[in-house]
Amino acid sequence: MLNGTNFKEWKRHVLIVLGCTDIDLALKQEQPTPLTADSTPDAKMDFERGTESEEINQDKSFLDDLEQRFAKNDKVEMTSLLTSLMSMKYKVQGNIREYIMEMFHIASKLKALKIELCGDLLVLMVLVSLPAQINQFKISYNCQKEKWTLNELISHCDQKEDRLKRDKTESAHLASASKDKGKKRKYHNEAAKGPAQKKQEQVPNNCYFCDKPGNLKRDCTKYHAWRAKKGLPELPKAK
Structure with missing residues (x-):
């Protein structure tokens, strides 16, 4: 549906639709x-194509009137698009292919406004916007002489993203396995330790x-009587 923001x-x-039906000449x-x-x-x-009916003879002037009515300030649109492009940052949990295509889509809109960014610059802008987890990937690109096209950039980034996801999954599995192993070790230690302690507690x-x-020698009355009988000194009382 046509509104004030989507005229172009x-x-x-x-x-496109009129071109497919071969009746777009009246608009051009x-x-x-x-x-x-x-x-x-x-x-x-051309006359036959442009005068198929009275209704489409004046379509170009009608479209021109619409374009003037919905005209936007190109400077404002340029500023908005450039701001969006320069502020974009990729989040690892997203889809890197869609992210790169979105950046190049904004660049194509700027090109329509006669601000063309070269392919090498766009590749660098994409790399700069990638997160710290891909720093080594960016360093590798900067160290090589060859430059990547859009398709090459997408292909390399796809591979890097797959490796990051695999590494993350493997790390999660290792952490889970290590945690389970620690629990088992603790259980075995307690199991081995428990009976010995119980046995020790059961010794009277x-x-x-x-x-x-349940009687200690120092508290034994028979022992104290025996010492007195033998003439041994009296033991100090336990505190």
């Missing part, structure tokens, strides 16, 4: 002059003198 795109689509040229006896075959053909503390369970 709308016009391009209209011309003024109404042809009437034929005469001296008219050339090409002139006769018997008195070394009277062999009475």
